[in-house]
Amino acid sequence: MTLTLRPDARGIARAAGILRRGGLVAFPTETVYGLGGDARSDRAVARIFQAKGRPRFNPLIVHLPDLAAAEAAAVFDDRARRLAAAFWPGPLTLVLPLRPAAGLSPLVTAGLPSVAIRVPAHPAALALLRAFGGPLAAPSANPSGRVSPTRAAHVLAGLAGRIDAVLDAGPCAVGVESTILSLDGPACILRQGGLPQEALEACLGEPLATATAAATGAGDRPVAPGQLASHYATAAALRLNAAEVRPGEVWIGFGPGTGDAGLNLSPGGDMVEAAANLFHLLREADSRAGAGGIAVAPVPERGLGRAINDRLRRAAAPRPAAQARPATGER
Ligand code: TXA
Ligand code: MG
Numbered sequence: 001m002t003l004t005l006r007p008d009a010r011g012i013a014r015a016a017g018i019l020r021r022g023g024l025v026a027f028p029t030e031t032v033y034g035l036g037g038d039a040r041s042d043r044a045v046a047r048i049f050q051a052k053g054r055p056r057f058n059p060l061i062v063h064l065p066d067l068a069a070a071e072a073a074a075v076f077d078d079r080a081r082r083l084a085a086a087f088w089p090g091p092l093t094l095v096l097p098l099r100p101a102a103g104l105s106p107l108v109t110a111g112l113p114s115v116a117i118r119v120p121a122h123p124a125a126l127a128l129l130r131a132f133g134g135p136l137a138a139p140s141a142n143p144s145g146r147v148s149p150t151r152a153a154h155v156l157a158g159l160a161g162r163i164d165a166v167l168d169a170g171p172c173a174v175g176v177e178s179t180i181l182s183l184d185g186p187a188c189i190l191r192q193g194g195l196p197q198e199a200l201e202a203c204l205g206e207p208l209a210t211a212t213a214a215a216t217g218a219g220d221r222p223v224a225p226g227q228l229a230s231h232y233a234t235a236a237a238l239r240l241n242a243a244e245v246r247p248g249e250v251w252i253g254f255g256p257g258t259g260d261a262g263l264n265l266s267p268g269g270d271m272v273e274a275a276a277n278l279f280h281l282l283r284e285a286d287s288r289a290g291a292g293g294i295a296v297a298p299v300p301e302r303g304l305g306r307a308i309n310d311r312l313r314r315a316a317a318p319r320p321a322a323q324a325r326p327a328t329g330e331r
Contacts, residue, residue, distance in 0.1 A: 004156070022038060147279050241297075
């Protein structure tokens with residue numbers, strides 16, 4: 001049984017109690033819904049991996065309520081402090097040297113000497129973190145490899161019965177996961193996300209490198225360890241940069257004059273709106289699509305468009321056989 005809780009004082013208190021007992025609570029952030037568990041508890045963190053069906057123990061992001069709590073878990077340098085002051089709370093995750101005394105479960109960091117940390121900009125997430133009083137490990141609250149959830153109903157569609165509760169605070173405003181920046185050495189973007197690369201570069205005053213990992217098949221795209229080329233997968237095949245819709249396809253447009261007959265990420269061509277709509281429209285198109293698949297209009301590769309295109313490319317990537325077609329109702 002998975003409880004649906006309201007993000008009021010009573011719901012937050014119940015959610016915090018579940019977390020203190022080692023349970024799992026999905027909660028809203030400004031990016032996507034996260035699947036939260038006590039980041040200090042091996043058992044709770046192991047349950048996160050189990051509930052998601054993650055194939056490997058990838059490191060998870062640790063969520064904290066403020067910079068002071070973050071500084072107790074990781075070592076901040078001047079760059080990290082400047083970015084935290086500019087963008088926290090917000091859709092930025094920093095990878096920093098871990099403070100071993102922080103007491104985080106080694107499962108959270110996958111045994112690495114670094115830790116990924118963020119302060120989410122969502123009142124319900126911050127209220128939950130304060131009521132719980134500790135660090136929350138939280139990957140996106142979806143079965144591994146599937147489309148990330150931006151509404152409580154998405155969480156339940158994938159994880160009902162496998163987690164204790166979901167805090168329902170409506171749709172997420174940003175709609176794509178946080179940008180991950182490693183400062184464990186030279187600054188380097190590991191994942192494009194809800195904070196545009198351009199904003200980070202303006203704050204740091206230097207152009208940023210993006211990490212690549214040929215081993216994942218991700219080509220020259222940024223990748224954090226454990227990010228698979230095929231991810232965010234829809235059941236239906238996805239055709240990107242489509243100039244027009246073909247017979248039998250479900251169309252996802254972007255901008256004016258596209259997708260009048262189908263779905264549209266943003267009729268006005270607004271990138272913020274497109275990011276917020278992305279995962280919901282992928283799910284909607286997937287539920288309508290048959291053998292003809294889904295066609296998506298081009299999205300410019302700038303600002304939030306980088307994160308949108310990254311998610312679309314991963315959703316369209318060839319996938320491992322076991323992931324090829326989910327069982328009916330899996331999502
Ligand atoms: O917006 C978000 O970031 C959402 C919400 C719930 O906060 N969370 C999220 O978490 O996307 P998750 O677990 O799906 O993504 C974690 C990513 C993984 O790609 C992982 O490889 C990377 O962060 N990561 C975690 N720790 C790391 C570390 N020490 N070094 C490098 N990458 C790390
Ligand atoms: Mg995820």
